[in-house]
Amino acid sequence: MANQPLHITLFGGGNVATHLAKNLLTLPDVRLQQIYNRHLDAIKAFEQNTEIIDDLSKLKPADMFILALKDDAIVPFSKKLQAFDTLTVHTSGSVAMTDLQTRRKGVLYPFQTFSKDKPDIDFSNIPILIEAENDTDLILLENLGKLLSDNVQIVDSEQRKALHIAGVFAANFVNYMYRQAAELLQDHQLSFDLVKPLIMETAQKVQTLSPAEAQTGPASRGDFKTIRKHLDFLKIGSKSELYQYLSELILKEIGNKK
Amino acid sequence: MANQPLHITLFGGGNVATHLAKNLLTLPDVRLQQIYNRHLDAIKAFEQNTEIIDDLSKLKPADMFILALKDDAIVPFSKKLQAFDTLTVHTSGSVAMTDLQTRRKGVLYPFQTFSKDKPDIDFSNIPILIEAENDTDLILLENLGKLLSDNVQIVDSEQRKALHIAGVFAANFVNYMYRQAAELLQDHQLSFDLVKPLIMETAQKVQTLSPAEAQTGPASRGDFKTIRKHLDFLKIGSKSELYQYLSELILKEIGNKK
Numbered sequence: 001m002a003n004q005p006l007h008i009t010l011f012g013g014g015n016v017a018t019h020l021a022k023n024l025l026t027l028p029d030v031r032l033q034q035i036y037n038r039h040l041d042a043i044k045a046f047e048q049n050t051e052i053i054d055d056l057s058k059l060k061p062a063d064m065f066i067l068a069l070k071d072d073a074i075v076p077f078s079k080k081l082q083a084f085d086t087l088t089v090h091t092s093g094s095v096a097m098t099d100l101q102t103r104r105k106g107v108l109y110p111f112q113t114f115s116k117d118k119p120d121i122d123f124s125n126i127p128i129l130i131e132a133e134n135d136t137d138l139i140l141l142e143n144l145g146k147l148l149s150d151n152v153q154i155v156d157s158e159q160r161k162a163l164h165i166a167g168v169f170a171a172n173f174v175n176y177m178y179r180q181a182a183e184l185l186q187d188h189q190l191s192f193d194l195v196k197p198l199i200m201e202t203a204q205k206v207q208t209l210s211p212a213e214a215q216t217g218p219a220s221r222g223d224f225k226t227i228r229k230h231l232d233f234l235k236i237g238s239k240s241e242l243y244q245y246l247s248e249l250i251l252k253e254i255g256n257k258k
Numbered sequence: 259m260a261n262q263p264l265h266i267t268l269f270g271g272g273n274v275a276t277h278l279a280k281n282l283l284t285l286p287d288v289r290l291q292q293i294y295n296r297h298l299d300a301i302k303a304f305e306q307n308t309e310i311i312d313d314l315s316k317l318k319p320a321d322m323f324i325l326a327l328k329d330d331a332i333v334p335f336s337k338k339l340q341a342f343d344t345l346t347v348h349t350s351g352s353v354a355m356t357d358l359q360t361r362r363k364g365v366l367y368p369f370q371t372f373s374k375d376k377p378d379i380d381f382s383n384i385p386i387l388i389e390a391e392n393d394t395d396l397i398l399l400e401n402l403g404k405l406l407s408d409n410v411q412i413v414d415s416e417q418r419k420a421l422h423i424a425g426v427f428a429a430n431f432v433n434y435m436y437r438q439a440a441e442l443l444q445d446h447q448l449s450f451d452l453v454k455p456l457i458m459e460t461a462q463k464v465q466t467l468s469p470a471e472a473q474t475g476p477a478s479r480g481d482f483k484t485i486r487k488h489l490d491f492l493k494i495g496s497k498s499e500l501y502q503y504l505s506e507l508i509l510k511e512i513g514n515k516k
Contacts, residue, residue, distance in 0.1 A: 071484065094484050111452060113459055113474055127452045155448065162446035163453075165488050165501070166439035170453045171460040172475025173438075173504050177431045179469035181424035188420035190413065194369060194385045195421075195428045196465055201371055202429040203461035207454055211437035216371055217430025226329065226352050230423050238507065243423070245503065246431050249496065 005031040006144060009062040009086075011077065013042030015114040016091050017068035023123045025049050027147050033060060062086050064140065066108060071095055078102050087137050093164030096157040097131050106132035106141050109160055110149075113171050127151045129160055180239055219250035263289040264402060267320040267344075269335065271300025273372035274349050275326035281381045283307050285405050291318060320344050322398065324366060329353055336360050345395050351422030354415040355389050364390035364399050367418055368407075371429050385409045387418055438497055477508035 008030055010021055017035070024032040025046075034051045036059070037043045043052045053059070065081060065088040067074055074090045078101040081088055089106035090097075097107045109129040114121060128145045130152060132138040138154065145152035155163065178199060182192045205214045218226040227247050234240035266288060268279055275293070282290040283304075292309045294317070295301045301310045311317070323339060323346040325332055332348045336359040339346055347364035348355075355365045367387040372379060386403045388410060390396040396412065403410035413421065436457060440450045463472045476484040485505050492498035 071481075094487060112456055113463070125455050127455065129452075153452070159446045159448055161487075161491055162442050163448060165491060166442045166448075166453055167456055168475055168488065168501070169435045169442070170439040171456050172473070172478065172508075173435045174432045174457070174460055175464070175469055175473050175475075176504060176508055177427045177435065178464050179473065180431075181428035182469045184420055184424045184427070188417045190417055190421060190424075192464075192468065194387075194411070195424055197383050197385065198370055198425055198429050199432070199461050199464060202432055203457050205371070206433065206436050206450075206457060210450070211433050211440050215430070215433050215437065217426055217433075220430065223329075229352055229419075230426065233419055233423060238510075242507065243426070246434060249500065250430075250434055252496075 005029050006064065006140075006147075007031050007033050007060075007062045008064050008066060008144075009034045009036065009059065010066045010068060011036045012068035013037035013039065014068065014070065016110070017043075018045075019114050019121045019123075020066065020068055020091070020110070021046055021050075022120065023148055029147055030144070033062065034058075056080060059084075064089065064144065065102075066091065075099050075101060087132070087140060089132075089141065093160055093167065097133070098157070104133070104137055106130065106137050107157070107160065108141060108145065109163075111163060111167065113167075123148045124150055127153060129153055129155045129163065131156060131160065180242065184239065215250070217250070219247040220254060222251065222254060263287050264322065264398075264405075265289050265291050265318075265320045266322050266324060266402075267292045267294065267317065268324045268326060269294045270326035271295035271297065272326065272328065274368070275301075276303075277372050277379045277381075278324065278326055278349070278368070279304055279308075280378065281406055287405055288402070291320060292316075314338060317342075322347065322402065323360075324349065333357050333359060345390070345398060347390075347399065351418055351425065355391070356415070362391065362395055364388065364395050365415070365418065366399060366403065367421075369421060369425065371425075381406045382408055385411060387411055387413045387421065389414060389418065438500065442497065473508070475508070477505040478512060480509065480512060 010017060021035060024030050032050050034053055035043045035046055036053050040052055040054045046052055065086050067090045069077055071092050071094055074095050081102050085103055087104040087106055088100060088102040089108045091108055093109055097105050110126050111129060112126045126149055128149045130141045130145050132141050142152060181195050185192055231240055231244060234243055268275060279293060282288050290308050292311055293301045293304055294311050298310055298312045304310055323344050325348045327335055329350050329352055332353050339360050343361055345362040345364055346358060346360035347366045349366055351367055355363050368384050369387060370384045384407055386407045388399045388403050390399050400410060439453050443450055489498055489502060492501055
């Protein structure tokens with residue numbers, strides 16, 4: 001990387017933008033020179049550290065524009081940047097790179113769940129998936145990616161979409177399962193705390209084992225008696241239907257292996 | 259607790275029995291005097307530390323018999339112990355205490371997932387759920403539970419069953435979601451490693467937030483456009499059906515809140 005710091009302008013005021021801004025500000029080889037947002041109050045926290053703007057006519061020349069915007073906003077917003085020759089990247093898992101309406105296009109997708117409630121997220125362990133239309137831009141993006149994270153990988157838009165969907169299963173749907181557990185415990189005057197160590201251990205397990213190896217439970221051992229007992233206990237309702245649906249899928253899977 | 263150590267005999271050679279034996283052997287106030295198993299080879303690892311037996315006629319008097327057996331084996335095996343006046347407990351989440359055929363009955367249910375691949379499991383953070391027919395036995399069980407874990411709770415058989423089912427959702431079904439993610443990544447030449455930080459973060463989140471608060475994803479924000487894109491990407495098949503089924507459940511939930 002050159003001695004000159006990388007000049008970056010960030011667009012957005014949501015979770016990803018906020019966490020990205022915090023991390024970019026810690027990097028000595030990066031100069032986060034401006035943050036743009038339609039409403040200045042969402043980015044007011046950064047006014048000590050960088051210039052905050054709500055007017056595109058104030059944009060300064062930069063090496064990279066990062067659009068950390070909602071999926072729906074990316075394409076229309078990118079149209080406003082058509083006049084610039086700056087490499088413009090979005091941070092979304094599900095928008096194709098080629099949808100960007102700028103001259104130079106790329107993607108910098110940090111693959112993690114971001115919530116407002118967690119004030120500090122260290123990017124160094126978060127996989128960053130990058131994509132660009134040409135090698136020069138890809139190198140620029142890779143340089144930035146490596147400053148942020150130890151895990152930078154080049155993936156195309158198709159792979160990025162697969163990863164995004166994998167994330168829906170591994171995070172959103174997983175959380176929905178946690179929720180079923182929480183409701184069930186509450187219905188029986190039991191604390192959700194009881195299930196927390198199990199949740200951590202289940203996540204830990206697949207850090208070293210494959211999920212196929214780690215699968216346990218009544219359905220995975222073909223224990224119809226326990227499945228029946230559980231369904232009787234749950235009675236008729238959405239939890240019982242969900243239990244049955246997932247158990248049948250798991251049973252089918254072990255059937256296929258035999 | 260009296261100065262006299264608690265004399266315990268353990269029955270079983272599976273995961274729960276093995277991890278329980280290892281932990282019991284570390285307790286100064288407990289004497290694990292015998293381990294019984296039908297096949298001695300499964301418990302051979304303990305022969306330096308305790309007496310291992312495969313013959314019930316060799317049983318010595320004890321304060322407690324712990325049946326760490328498979329669900330199906332508990333009731334028939336307990337019949338063989340009808341002659342004893344020893345408090346006999348099982349370690350199962352789904353067998354009712356009253357199903358035991360012994361004179362004195364109880365349950366000591368460590369609520370965690372145990373796998374052979376993990377050699378050492380520290381019980382101190384694992385919730386232990388206990389139940390007994392009378393107060394004397396409950397105190398005996400509580401004393402043992404507290405030696406093993408910082409988290410001992412008295413729950414009845416109905417609550418224990420609810421907890422067990424909650425565990426199926428929070429561990430077994432969760433792991434099945436991990437599996438969907440793993441398959442999807444493999445289909446697109448991507449490593450499962452990419453999703454591991456997200457899995458940990460998702461589990462971490464509900465250690466402090468409720469799952470309802472922690473819910474994110476296309477369905478939870480009513481983002482039909484992304485759901486449609488993902489379903490198109492998954493094409494027809496079990497993953498697409500599962501994605502749609504769970505998304506509809508989550509959509510219904512946010513609909514109910516409005």
